Amino acid sequence: MITIGKTKSVCPECMKVLPAKKCIGEDGIYLVKECDIHGKFQTLIWEGNAADYLAWGRENLSAESPVNPKRKEKACPNNCGLCEEHERKGCCMVVEITKRCNMHCPVCFASAGEDEENADLPISEIEKQYDFLMAHGGPFNIQLSGGEPTMRDDLPEIIQMGRAKGFTFFQLNTNGIRLAEEEGYAKKLKKAGLNTVFLQFDGVTDEVYQILRGRPMLELKKKAIRNCSEAELGIALVPVIAPGVNDMQAGDILNFALEHMPLVRGVHFQPISYFGRCSQKRPQDPITIPRMLRLIEEQTDGLMKVEDFAGGGAENPYCSFHASYLRKGERELKLLEKKSGKGCCCTTSDDSRQYVESQWSYSTKTYEEEEMTQTNALDEFLLRIHNETFAVSGMIFQDAWNLDLDRLKRCYICEVDSEYGMVPFCAYNLTDSKGKYLYRK
Structure with a gap:
């Protein structure tokens, strides 16, 4: 598979943060990642060719800092709220x-x-x-x-x-x-x-x-x-x-x-x-x-x-x-x-x-x-x-299979939580393959 991009994701089984690649496959663009315990995962994220995929992601280089951001304590997507590395203040x-x-x-x-x-x-x-x-x-x-x-x-x-x-x-x-x-x-x-x-x-x-x-x-x-x-x-x-x-x-x-x-x-x-x-x-x-x-x-x-x-x-x-x-x-x-x-x-x-x-x-x-x-x-x-x-x-909400942390960093739809603060929707509702939530109680 030809790699056209890199990001980070999680293992659907243990939720460990993993490096991930965006690769050209038979039916389109796939997100590919591998956990040292649970093996390799790949999921289709775009049907079509690489040119169409890249053209859709037109550049928007502007970024906003959240107001009064939470100090980053753990790697994304854990312990968000919004943290200082997030690129949207919320909508x-x-x-x-x-x-x-x-x-x-x-x-x-x-x-x-x-x-x-x-x-x-x-x-x-x-x-x-x-x-x-x-x-x-x-x-x-x-x-x-x-x-x-x-x-x-x-x-x-x-x-x-x-x-x-x-x-x-x-x-x-x-x-x-x-x-x-x-x-x-x-x-x-x-x-x-x-x-x-x-x-x-x-x-x-x-x-x-x-x-x-x-x-x-x-x-x-x-x-x-x-x-x-x-x-x-x-x-x-x-x-x-x-x-x-x-x-x-x-x-x-x-x-x-x-x-x-x-x-x-x-x-x-x-x-x-x-x-x-x-x-x-x-x-x-x-x-x-x-x-x-x-x-x-x-x-x-x-x-x-x-x-x-x-x-x-x-x-x-x-x-x-x-x-x-x-x-x-x-x-x-x-x-x-x-x-x-x-x-x-x-x-x-x-x-x-x-x-x-x-x-x-x-x-x-x-x-x-x-x-x-x-x-x-x-x-x-x-x-x-x-x-x-x-x-x-x-x-197109993200689950544990297609989660792309670069996408998550620009999320402006947040769940309000009395313990964590403002958590990106897809992180708050993320569950592993057995239905266990990352945030939601």
Whole structure:
């Protein structure tokens, strides 16, 4: 195998930090590493040739130091928080307010619902986490997560408290059950200051939910979307894509989302990562960025094309893909180019934070004709344009097989932990082959 790059990774069996190489193989680019105890591991990280792989990783030499960084004590990915060697100060912070869940999904990165003793994070501790974040580079975008965060009846108070602390964007990561079943709940959260619902949405048939979530859920998802739309909450559909389960439904999910604009602001694909509780066996050829983009193009009949997409600018480009469109008709989309070309315009954590806050939120301000001024007319025109934009993105999370510590150093999505501080998402949820976490308790 021809080596085209070097990094560090971990052994999936013992989590020992190992040197790793990026090598050209039969089907694309592989991450290759060898543990002196557990042997050699190689996993496909890119389907395609080396030229395409290297071109995707365009240079972004800018780096940011975390605010008040933690002193490095151990080799990455251990004892993070963020340490002084990290290259991003953070954009989105995942605050897990409960371990409780009203489901027990066969696929769950947090292994939610396993142990519900002392499952709710005390609201006093949430306040401390908010204060910690503001002292370490905030305000950040806050993702309220779990477990299932809607299990807490004080969720509106948690949002209001965060607003009072100075955070301006709140996203709810949810399965949608309570939003669907409780009349007026979505409006209550909107009033409290919630911006966006990141709705678990794995497909358009109940067979998919039966496999990935353990029960049929399609009608419930549709009802949750209706209720959030009535509350004028922005909605992002978030499918976990598993090979052979729902990878054939990427186009159907996108079409469903387009039909439910403007409140549905886009789709954020998450090809399955093999950490936490995962009933799916890790294949030799997991879903890569090129394969996900081909699925999108093929299944939308070219409405969205592979060449429309680029890697993230603030995070490591091999972590994500993104394109934004302007809807011009029922089946017509115009690719929105950024100032630097088709790629992402975000080159810093703050750029990304502001983009996410804008794109995933729905704007509602309107003007009566009699109060319209030239300035107001322009504002309303821009709001209409905003509400006709549609984002398609995806995040390729890392597990113990494909972990690349160079990628991890640029991570700007962090889990907030009262013991460690701000830990990159893929490090916090990393598990060995037996499901033992590196950080999560």
